[in-house]
Amino acid sequence: MQIKGNFWSTFKKRYSIYLVLLALSIVCSFANENFFTANNLTNISRQLAVTTILAFGETMLIIAGMLDLSAGSVLALSGVFGVSAYKATGSIMIAVLVAILTGVICNIINAGMISTFKAPPFIATLAMLTMARGVALLYTKGQNILKLDKLTILGQGSIGIIPIPIIFLVVVGIFTWYILNHTKLGRSLYAVGGNKEAAVASGINVPKVLYTVFIINGVLVGLAGILFMSRVNAGLPNGAVNYEFTALTAAIIGGTSFSGGIGTAGGTLAGAFIVGFLDNIMNLTGVDSYMQQIVRGAIIALAVIYDIYTKNRKTKAMLGKQDDADKTKVVKAS
Amino acid sequence: MSKKLISVLISSLLLVSLAGCGPKNTSSDKGNNQEGGAKTYKVAYIARAQADSFAAWLANGVKEEAKKYPNMKVDIFDGQANDDTENSLIENAITNKYDLVIVQPNNGEAQRPYVEKVVKAGMFAITTNARISGIEGASSVDAKPYEQAGVNARAALTQIPQNAKVVVLNGPSGNFHAEERRKSWQAEFFAKRPDVKIVGEQIANWNKDEAMKYMEDWAQSNDKIDAVISMNDNMAAGALEAVKDNAKFSNMFVYGVDGTAEALMLIKEGKMTSTCMQNAYELSELLLSSSNKLLTGAEKQINTDIGNPLITKENVNQYIDILKKAGAIK
Numbered sequence: 001m002q003i004k005g006n007f008w009s010t011f012k013k014r015y016s017i018y019l020v021l022l023a024l025s026i027v028c029s030f031a032n033e034n035f036f037t038a039n040n041l042t043n044i045s046r047q048l049a050v051t052t053i054l055a056f057g058e059t060m061l062i063i064a065g066m067l068d069l070s071a072g073s074v075l076a077l078s079g080v081f082g083v084s085a086y087k088a089t090g091s092i093m094i095a096v097l098v099a100i101l102t103g104v105i106c107n108i109i110n111a112g113m114i115s116t117f118k119a120p121p122f123i124a125t126l127a128m129l130t131m132a133r134g135v136a137l138l139y140t141k142g143q144n145i146l147k148l149d150k151l152t153i154l155g156q157g158s159i160g161i162i163p164i165p166i167i168f169l170v171v172v173g174i175f176t177w178y179i180l181n182h183t184k185l186g187r188s189l190y191a192v193g194g195n196k197e198a199a200v201a202s203g204i205n206v207p208k209v210l211y212t213v214f215i216i217n218g219v220l221v222g223l224a225g226i227l228f229m230s231r232v233n234a235g236l237p238n239g240a241v242n243y244e245f246t247a248l249t250a251a252i253i254g255g256t257s258f259s260g261g262i263g264t265a266g267g268t269l270a271g272a273f274i275v276g277f278l279d280n281i282m283n284l285t286g287v288d289s290y291m292q293q294i295v296r297g298a299i300i301a302l303a304v305i306y307d308i309y310t311k312n313r314k315t316k317a318m319l320g321k322q323d324d325a326d327k328t329k330v331v332k333a334s
Numbered sequence: 335m336s337k338k339l340i341s342v343l344i345s346s347l348l349l350v351s352l353a354g355c356g357p358k359n360t361s362s363d364k365g366n367n368q369e370g371g372a373k374t375y376k377v378a379y380i381a382r383a384q385a386d387s388f389a390a391w392l393a394n395g396v397k398e399e400a401k402k403y404p405n406m407k408v409d410i411f412d413g414q415a416n417d418d419t420e421n422s423l424i425e426n427a428i429t430n431k432y433d434l435v436i437v438q439p440n441n442g443e444a445q446r447p448y449v450e451k452v453v454k455a456g457m458f459a460i461t462t463n464a465r466i467s468g469i470e471g472a473s474s475v476d477a478k479p480y481e482q483a484g485v486n487a488r489a490a491l492t493q494i495p496q497n498a499k500v501v502v503l504n505g506p507s508g509n510f511h512a513e514e515r516r517k518s519w520q521a522e523f524f525a526k527r528p529d530v531k532i533v534g535e536q537i538a539n540w541n542k543d544e545a546m547k548y549m550e551d552w553a554q555s556n557d558k559i560d561a562v563i564s565m566n567d568n569m570a571a572g573a574l575e576a577v578k579d580n581a582k583f584s585n586m587f588v589y590g591v592d593g594t595a596e597a598l599m600l601i602k603e604g605k606m607t608s609t610c611m612q613n614a615y616e617l618s619e620l621l622l623s624s625s626n627k628l629l630t631g632a633e634k635q636i637n638t639d640i641g642n643p644l645i646t647k648e649n650v651n652q653y654i655d656i657l658k659k660a661g662a663i664k
Contacts, residue, residue, distance in 0.1 A: 032555065040554045047547055133385065142390020143662070144542075144568075146596050156579075232543050233575050234596070238385045239543055283551035289507075289537040 017255055017270045024274060028281040035281060042163060044276045049165035050075075050231070050240075052272040053224040054247035055254075056176040057217035059268045062251055063180070064213050065193040065260035067121045070110065070128035071221050072243035076236065077136040078102040078225030083235035084139075086151045095151060096226050103222025104215055106132055111214035115207045129244075136237040145235030155231030165227055172220060177265035185212060194261025249296070250275055253303040275299070375434065375629045377408045378427040379621075382438045382463075383415035386540070387568065388592060388614065389438060391662075392463060395618030396436075403626055417444040424448040427457075434458040434625050442466040442510055458628045462621055464510040465637075473628060473636040475620045479591075482610040483515035483565065485644040486589040487522035489608055490561065493587050494530060498560035501552050502535040503545050503569040512540075515565040515591060523563075533559065538569045545572030553577050561587040567597035567609050574605055593645055593653060595663045601650045608646045611653055616640045 029036040054071045061068050082099030086092065106128055113124035157164045180186040188209045191199040200206055229235050254271025256263030278299065282292050377400075381393040393410055400408035411427075413420030420440045427435045428451060435452045439445040439461060446466050452459040453471040465474035494500065502519070505512025524530065534552040538544035545564065552559060553576065564570035570590035577583035590597050593611035600606035617640050627633045645653050657663040 034555045037554070043550050043554055047550060137385055137390070141394055142384050142387055144387060144594075144596065146599070228543070232546060232572065234542060234571075236542060238387060239541070241385075241541075279547075280551055283534070283536070283548060284555040286534060288535075289504075 017253075017267050017274075021270045021274055021277070024277050028277055031281055032284040034284055040280070040284075042166070044273070044280050045166045045169065046163045046231075047280075048272050048276040049163075049169040050224045050228045051243055051246045052169055052250060052269065053172050053220050053227070054243060055250035055268050055272050056172050056265060057220040058244070058247045059251045059254070059256050059263050059265065060176065060179065060189060060213050061121075061217055062248075062256045062258060063193045063260060063263045064189040064209065065121075065196065066114065066210065066213065067125060067248075068107075068110065068214075068217055068221075069122065069125040069244050070106065070132055071217075071224075071247055072240045072245075073129045073132035073136070074103055074106045074218075074221045075225040075228060075240045075243060076238070077106065077132040077139075078222040079229035079239065080136050080140055080145060080235040080237050082222070082226040083145050083148060083151065083229050086148065087145065090150075092151055092154065096154075096223070099226035100219050100222035103220070103225060104218035107214040107218030107221065108211070111211045114214075115210040133237075140235065140237040142237060144237070148230060148233050148235070151226075151230050152233050153230070155227050155229070156233070165231065168223065168227060172223070173265055173269055176268075179216070180263075180265055185209065189213060190261050192260075246275065249300050252300060252307070255307070257307055258304075271303075372405060374404075375406050375625075376430075376432045377406050377434045377436065377625055377629075378411060378423075378430075378432040379408055379436045380411045380413055380420060380423045380427065380438065382413050382420070382440045384412045386415065387594070388566075388612070389463075391614040392438065392617060395614045396621060399615075399618040399622040403622055406622070406625065406629070408622075413438075413440050415440055417441050420445060421448045424452060428452060428455045432457060434460065434629055436460045436462060436621060436625065437466075438463050439466055439510075441508065458625075460621065460624060460628075460636075463617065464514075471635065473624060475617065475624050475636070475638055475640075477612050477617065477640050478642060479511040479514035480518040481642040482511075482591045482612060483518035484522050485610050485642055486591070486608055487519050489644060489646075490523055490563070490587065490589060491526060493607065494527070494561050496529050498530050499533045499556060499558055500530055500561040500563055501549070501559055501573070502532055503548065503562065503564040503573060504535065504537045505565045505569075506539050507537055512565055519563055538572065540566050540568055542568045542572035542575070545569035546576045549573040549576035553580060553583060557582065559583060559586060561607075562589070564588070564590045566590055567592040567594040570606060570609070571596045571600060574600060578605075595657050598645065598650055598654050598657065598663070601645060601647055602654065604647060608644055611641075611643045611645055613640060613656070615656070 034040055058068060058071065078099040081102045082095040085098035086095035110125055110128050113119040114121050154164055159167060188204050191202065191204055192206055192209050196206065228240055232239065250272035251263065251268050253274055254267035256268060278295060282295065379396050382389045384390045384393055396408065397410060400406060411423045413423060417440050421444065424435060424437060424445065425448065435457060437445055437449055437459065442464060446469065449459050449461060449466055449469055449472055453469065459472040461472060461474045462476055464479060465476040467474065504516055533556050534548065536548045538548055549572065562570060562573045564573060567590035570588050574588055587607045589607055590609040591612060593609050593613065597606055597609045601609065620638060620640060624636045624638065627636065654663060
């Protein structure tokens with residue numbers, strides 16, 4: 001009986017997000033006949049690629065107790081720089097490299113403000129949000145860069161029947177999963193986010209971990225930047241506004257805890273698809289814009305309440321066990 | 335000693351950077367008087383948001399046009415799409431005793447009392463894109479958003495087929511231009527064509543990427559979409575981008591407003607049906623010439639509009655030439 005209870009509890013903890021995703025997809029299939037078609041599922045995946053790549057970066061940061069509010073702005077800056085590099089050289093490779101380099105530089109500055117100058121991540125990345133958007137607008141004078149020609153292959157092309165953005169999404173997903181589960185850096189991220197003092201005491205070089213995770217985030221934001229511009233076939237300095245919040249929503253719904261130390265790549269992917277499925281079904285069934293905003297907000301609220309609820313239950317259970325242990329000690333002593 | 339030196343260096347750096355943060359002067363005049371002794375007027379141009387591509391185009395136009403008026407020193411400020419920021423900038427302009435304040439409102443009603451304050455302070459005020467009407471003593475230079483959509487809607491009456499299925503892309507809710515354009519489509523088209531069915535309508539906030547996403551979803555749930563009715567060109571271009579490789583949607587009618595470089599190229603290629611030119615250069619020229627007339631006493635109040643020309647494949651080349659001359663199309 002006890003074994004059965006433990007199994008169910010572990011199963012629920014590990015896979016509940018996937019069960020929610022499965023249930024949602026079944027409901028959506030009944031709600032609209034066009035939902036569960038190969039075309040529509042490919043369409044959703046392609047739409048989600050950019051924000052999910054950002055969400056993987058946010059997941060690693062949140063696990064380490066960090067956050068990046070500048071992701072949308074840095075994406076726009078990386079994208080317009082990448083697009084400009086393409087216009088100047090005609091090379092897709094150089095465009096990608098310039099975009100990634102821009103993302104990395106911005107994130108090294110973020111890491112510097114947080115790790116070296118001890119600025120809170122919220123404030124430091126908020127500052128970068130404003131600066132990066134400002135640079136993008138200044139550089140383009142607020143105007144879109146048009147005609148990306150062959151560069152659109154990254155965001156609109158396919159290899160066989162699989163759209164290229166989905167290939168990027170899968171590769172980044174596997175990369176994130178590998179980092180979190182099979183590397184020393186992954187273990188360090190959980191340790192730093194779970195308990196920074198304990199991580200320091202156990203010999204983890206916290207600044208090095210923070211710089212590394214921000215650099216990885218920079219690579220992902222830069223990559224997302226060039227994919228985004230390529231998808232919309234323009235360099236949009238005012239594009240991707242609030243994308244950081246979409247990415248954060250995916251991570252939170254996917255079970256990443258804002259307190260740090262908890263989160264998985266699979267959970268974030270599922271979180272992103274939950275948001276994507278909901279957006280898609282609301283559009284397919286013609287739900288109006290205002291109602292869509294309410295639904296999105298309600299889902300974030302539910303995810304956070306669930307996170308706090310499960311954490312409180314866990315704490316109570318631990319305290320209960322501690323009380324029982326103390327009582328046993330007292331009984332034994334008497 | 336070294337600490338003192340560092341303090342001095344940091345203070346100097348701060349001073350230099352603060353000086354660099356001031357508004358950009360578009361005239362070389364530093365004082366209130368030119369060399370000949372003639373008065374130099376101080377003009378504040380408060381833009382709605384430089385992150386908005388049309389507002390940025392207009393601000394750039396104003397900056398360029400100001401170079402033609404050596405008797406004016408124009409400072410440009412960014413309202414950052416925020417009522418509070420924009421209102422503070424208007425108050426600052428009053429405090430700094432500008433001779434004339436041009437306001438491109440973020441939200442007309444929110445800026446109305448502040449523009450009234452400008453007039454009360456004895457300064458000239460011009461509202462633009464969109465005008466705040468009914469302020470005594472204030473002038474206005476604008477386009478007519480109702481007409482901008484109206485010229486498209488009236489053309490669409492005979493273009494869009496019977497029993498057509500259409501999708502509608504709206505600008506941000508509460509935005510004057512977004513609402514006037516949607517109102518115009520309702521009165522000039524939908525009210526007269528009850529056979530036309532709207533199969534999707536969303537707010538895409540003027541953005542290409544948001545419009546693209548909505549159109550991708552609508553293309554999944556509809557076998558046929560006959561027309562895309564968009565309140566600006568950016569969103570129309572996004573909708574076209576979403577279905578550009580889908581033969582089912584290759585014969586759609588697509589309407590926009592603004593006359594952006596991208597829209598003109600799409601019209602020329604036959605992919606977009608029409609747009610209405612909201613010419614930021616024409617608007618800037620009119621803004622600066624009106625400012626000059628007010629400041630030199632030639633007129634006391636001006637209320638004027640730029641034209642609302644419909645651009646189709648037949649006349650697109652003349653507008654492409656305008657944008658080429660301005661450097662917006664290379």
